[in-house]
Amino acid sequence: MIAITSAAAMTMAQDGPSIFTCQIGEAEVSLLSEGQQGADVSILLGATPEMLAQYAPDSAVPNAVNAFLIRLPGQTILVDAGFGRRMEDNLRQLGVRPEDVDVVLLTHMHGEHILGMMQKEGERNAFPRATVYLSKDEHDYWTSDEEMNRQPADRRGGFWNARRVITSYAHQLFLFHPKKIGESAAPLLPGIYGLAAYGHTPGHTMYLLESGGERLLIWGDLTHAMAVQMPHPEVAVVYDANPEEAVRARQATLAYVAEQGIPIAGMHIAWPGIGKVFRHGNGYFFAPPPDTAGIIGAISRQMQRYPESRLTDIYKNFFQDYFGPEHLIKDTTSVDRYLQQELALCGECTGEWAEATGGEGRFYRVDLCVLKENRVDYRTFLYAFIESAHRTVAPPPEAWVDTWNEIIRILDAMPLSIPDYAADKAALQAVLQSGHYAVHHSKAYEQRYEPHYRIISKAILERLMMLH
Numbered sequence: 001m002i003a004i005t006s007a008a009a010m011t012m013a014q015d016g017p018s019i020f021t022c023q024i025g026e027a028e029v030s031l032l033s034e035g036q037q038g039a040d041v042s043i044l045l046g047a048t049p050e051m052l053a054q055y056a057p058d059s060a061v062p063n064a065v066n067a068f069l070i071r072l073p074g075q076t077i078l079v080d081a082g083f084g085r086r087m088e089d090n091l092r093q094l095g096v097r098p099e100d101v102d103v104v105l106l107t108h109m110h111g112e113h114i115l116g117m118m119q120k121e122g123e124r125n126a127f128p129r130a131t132v133y134l135s136k137d138e139h140d141y142w143t144s145d146e147e148m149n150r151q152p153a154d155r156r157g158g159f160w161n162a163r164r165v166i167t168s169y170a171h172q173l174f175l176f177h178p179k180k181i182g183e184s185a186a187p188l189l190p191g192i193y194g195l196a197a198y199g200h201t202p203g204h205t206m207y208l209l210e211s212g213g214e215r216l217l218i219w220g221d222l223t224h225a226m227a228v229q230m231p232h233p234e235v236a237v238v239y240d241a242n243p244e245e246a247v248r249a250r251q252a253t254l255a256y257v258a259e260q261g262i263p264i265a266g267m268h269i270a271w272p273g274i275g276k277v278f279r280h281g282n283g284y285f286f287a288p289p290p291d292t293a294g295i296i297g298a299i300s301r302q303m304q305r306y307p308e309s310r311l312t313d314i315y316k317n318f319f320q321d322y323f324g325p326e327h328l329i330k331d332t333t334s335v336d337r338y339l340q341q342e343l344a345l346c347g348e349c350t351g352e353w354a355e356a357t358g359g360e361g362r363f364y365r366v367d368l369c370v371l372k373e374n375r376v377d378y379r380t381f382l383y384a385f386i387e388s389a390h391r392t393v394a395p396p397p398e399a400w401v402d403t404w405n406e407i408i409r410i411l412d413a414m415p416l417s418i419p420d421y422a423a424d425k426a427a428l429q430a431v432l433q434s435g436h437y438a439v440h441h442s443k444a445y446e447q448r449y450e451p452h453y454r455i456i457s458k459a460i461l462e463r464l465m466m467l468h
């Protein structure tokens with residue numbers, strides 16, 4: 001099966017930022033985005049209605065078209081060439097000219113990975129100096145007449161695209177046999193390993209970068225629908241040439257990177273296209289890198305509004321953004337009773353009655369004063385809270401520990417003077433090590449602000465506000 005994945009199932013949305021750079025040892029790795037979009041769930045094979053209801057309630061999953069640039073001292077390496085719509089522009093923003101690219105590593109030969117290999121006008125090579133690495137099996141598939149003739153006539157265009165690149169780059173092409181993941185092997189280039197993840201296409205290859213003791217696996221098209229394929233790696237997509245083999249490659253790769261703690265990057269992972277994989281139940285959880293600016297903004301807002309905050313209160317704010325309502329809802333009656341009891345203690349609204357949690361604002365703290373003042377119907381509020389708790393899929397605690405460590409790193413560098421900071425930091429570390437994660441507000445915070453709120457998910461709150 002071949003496809004330019006932007007066909008009917010996807011709509012392109014452009015305009016957002018298109019480059020995201022991170023440091024892996026000595027290497028600067030940049031995501032070059034050619035579009036962020038939703039992919040329709042009709043591309044999925046083997047997803048049950050229950051999975052879709054939970055992980056793709058809008059019948060679409062976040063998706064993107066990415067390539068990556070690796071800049072090592074003395075070497076500029078491109079991993080896939082995208083559609084080519086924004087490739088030159090993206091490279092120019094990084095001060096890289098096409099002729100500066102020394103190496104192109106191709107994961108496979110679907111259109112949105114190789115069309116950028118050719119210049120827009122004419123047939124000239126977009127990267128005149130680059131050595132192009134391609135797995136032998138991938139090369140052999142696309143150049144086989146037998147394979148091409150097996151496809152219906154309207155699916156043969158991809159073969160011509162692939163052959164045009166192979167022919168045009170004939171003198172720059174380096175064919176190789178990728179190794180199995182976890183197998184020790186000589187690098188393809190200093191610090192770069194080619195690893196087989198066959199199935200999506202017959203020679204689909206991932207590239208592992210190793211630099212200064214750090215690693216990054218650029219896994220190409222190992223996934224197309226992270227929202228569904230992380231909790232359920234057994235779900236394939238219609239673009240997979242061999243869905244069963246693709247599932248096996250995904251399972252093996254996910255197990256390896258989760259165990260080894262290797263960050264990953266992918267060609268169809270939504271912005272910023274890079275992150276870490278954690279085991280989670282029977283599946284996996286993907287955590288993009290923490291958004292530093294968002295974290296700084298959230299801390300600053302909190303300290304401005306609640307200057308008496310201790311570290312514990314900052315922790316709680318981010319914790320709630322991550323886990324949502326911490327409550328285990330056993331029965332509606334007791335939730336109702338606790339809410340009534342707390343409502344009796346609560347006063348009139350003074351400031352904003354709904355505040356976004358943490359750096360991402362996935363949830364809101366909704367002050368119970370809205371009930372006191374009858375701004376929101378009591379039953380509606382109660383069920384909004386219960387639904388928020390039920391619908392929240394708690395992420396794995398290991399990923400939270402990672403996130404909290406990053407928040408602490410940021411806090412340490414901020415010019416704040418929070419009383420008891422060092423002692424609270426150690427106490428929170430001990431809480432995390434004990435495997436418990438929830439904490440109460442500090443005494444100082446409770447006395448000064450008398451917090452009475454419930455955590456409601458952003459989506460549910462938006463609906464609630466539309467009703468009133």
Ligand SMILES: [Zn+2]
Nearest residue numbers: 005110112221
């Ligand atoms: Zn693709």
